Amino acid sequence: MVLGWRRRKNNNNNHKGVKPNVEVVIPNHFMCPISLDLMKDPVTLSTGITYDRENMEKWFDNGNCTCPVTNQIVRNFDMIPNHTLRIMIQNWCVENKQRGVERIPTPRIPISPFDVFELLRQVKATARGLDQYGCIELLMKMKRLGNEMDRNKRCIVENGVQGALASAFDAFANDSIERNVSVLEEILSALNWTFPLQFEAHKILGSKASLTCMVWFLKHQDLSGKEKSIVALEELLSFGDENHVEALSEIEGVIELLVEFINKRISPTITKASMKVVWYMISSSYPCSEKMKLSFVDLGLVYYLLDILIDSEKSLCEKSLAIFDSLCSCEQGREKAYGNDLTVPLLVKKILRVSALATEHSVSSIWKMCKFGEKDDERRVLVEALQVGAFQKLLLVLQVGCDDKIKDKATELLKMMNPYRSDLECIDSDYMNLLRSF
Template sequence: MGFNFMSGMRVNEKNITPVTSWSESESEIIIPPEFQCPISIDLMTDPVIISTGITYDRVSIEKWINSGNKTCPVTNTVLTTFDQIPNHAIRKMIQGWCVEKGSSLIKRIPTPRVPLMPCEVYEICRKLSSATRRGDYKKCVEIIGKIKKLGEDSERNQKCINENGVGLVLCDCFVKFSGDEKLTAMLNEILSLLTWMVPIGSEGITKLSSESSFRCVSGLLRSNEDSVRQNAAFFMKEILTLDETRVHAFAVENGVVGAFAKLIRDSVSSTATKFSLIAIYQMVLQKPEIASEFLDVGLVNLTVEMIVNAENSVCEKALAVLDAICETKKGREEVRKNALVMPLLVKKILKVSELATRSSVSVILKLSKTENVFAVEEAVCLGAFQKVFLVLQVGYGEETKAKATELLKMMNAHMKLMGDCVDSSMNFKYLKKPKSKSGRLRNFLL
């Protein structure tokens, strides 16, 4: 229980209610004006001085500045800098006053941790860069540990670290030591830090895609520790977004295919599974022949299991992977072998998301177009005609509608097999293919 004495409000842990009457055991305590924040008129808990010399509570002045204001609230002077310097003198006076009052309504404010400043981050970057160039891994381990501790202290510190170039310097450090298997712990720590510094930019990802770095990341992907595998999966996904043939050659060479399949099979986490599916999608999309590598490790059955059991975000990505696999003849043959595929594809239309619907329709279309009349008949008998027709009515994008239209025309040729599924008097010859198509499932990665 505490008091906002200037506003006559009793402050409770759960809510704030107006004071309607004063208890006889409570006496009014007036906060000295010099201890009040000019913005909130409350007792300052973390007083800071800005460039105009006025002291504010840090939370209040940061909120003021972050709202787009560029002037001092008291003097209305344009701020020459937004730096905030802790006012230790006022803070100690406030703490002393709290102790002196000795009231249950007044608690001594804790000494706040001083937030990280950009100049300190620049110095950290300089030291880490220097240690990296010298090959001084012990110093690098020390600095990396400091960065981790600073980030764990507060979200504000993390933001300051993210905005001042630490990510790129960490990438340089990773590249420098990626060939040393004895430094696996340090390299994993770097990846762990980089996960909360994304996006690190194309320059950083390009560094991680170098031959030695790629081998290191793929090695971590095969680790026995789940957290390590998840971090590695995340950056493997980022690396594989690069449209470079050599990256995919590295993937096959370094056992990445099997590692991803194992990561999915082990159900490490929903996040790790999504990272893996996105990476697989990228690999197969950019280099379709790599699909055979995934087929050999049972990817089709793994994907079908996820479509059956997984949450919508995972199901969506699993369907996209299945669609990418069906780009190849061998992929379509493997997909046809699984009796659950067609019922699941029909079921997921309009059920998960537009991307899932697009993938489902696309897979049915690919299976139906490749001299496989039975795929069309099965889809029709499962009720796909009505659901695909509805796709045209719900405002989906041009690519989704284009696929739906093409599939409807194919199914229309098998009207006699529909029985009671649809009104056989309906004629869909009027359906026309939309004029334009968007790109492939690029939004899948967002």
């Protein structure tokens, strides 16, 4: 049985006997029962039905556990390559080349869990023997396999690669960072494309030697090395493990480095990841988080955040406001905020202009500056906020879908501003031109 595939015009008059409007027909058994397209990589299930591998993988990835044709429950998800059928399809393509049919390439054989197990066994062996050149060779092979197809990458990640890589990273870092810098960077690069981290790797990568190595990378490596390291630190701290926050904060120079990265903004990746790391460090419930806030304030982070707020895209703006809001929880942070003329205008400007999250942090920051400051500072903030249109914006905040805590703070700010309204001419802000609804 054959079905029509598609019409193709062949205007090449050099081929004798080829008609310009010939309908190419494709044998039915060459077609995938799911997509009804020519199979490129035919595989046979335990039910005996053959499908194209890509379509079958999507079928299983969507949570299906039956054979699409027979509707039988598939208990063995192995997909056996049907080499005989593939060769027949390729030969048919060659025979119909003059009619516009392109030969399908021979598919690469995907790796199996056993292949991954053997590869990781060798990686662990080279790490134990501190064989950095052997380990690099295995890492390059792993990278090549992962780049060949998404299925390979998933198979590698799902079969324990993170734990093996984290263990290897810790072993080489414990030996000597300077002597093993090449293999350490390759391991970190391999880890980056396996994120998010799994529990085992998270525990191992949080060791003192591993953290020290990543901070060393931030100090001494090129831009690429710095990016890999700061992204790894961001991923590590995202678990909320206070022990890792404490261990990182005790490494000499790490706070200064993070502030420098935020100030200089040498790359978007480094800037955003650095801000996330700072946020995890100061928002932790660990007692040293308050001490870290003071260190960041003393290094001028409040001013650098305000500089970023002048002109930044949404993601960067949200991160800046989140850190700024947290720093306003301490007296020293509020003092730095009071001392900058841009603070209040920038905070008011971001209300209802960026996102709901940015609005919440802006309102919260203004509320903290008024609630916990000296009387003179409170009055000055309230007056400045009124002059740049905060009253109208806060009224709008009460009407949109914000968190109840933010609405409570907005209500309290309105009450605090009200006594000063009669003496001031409020300048309409840009709230009239809002295009977004949060």
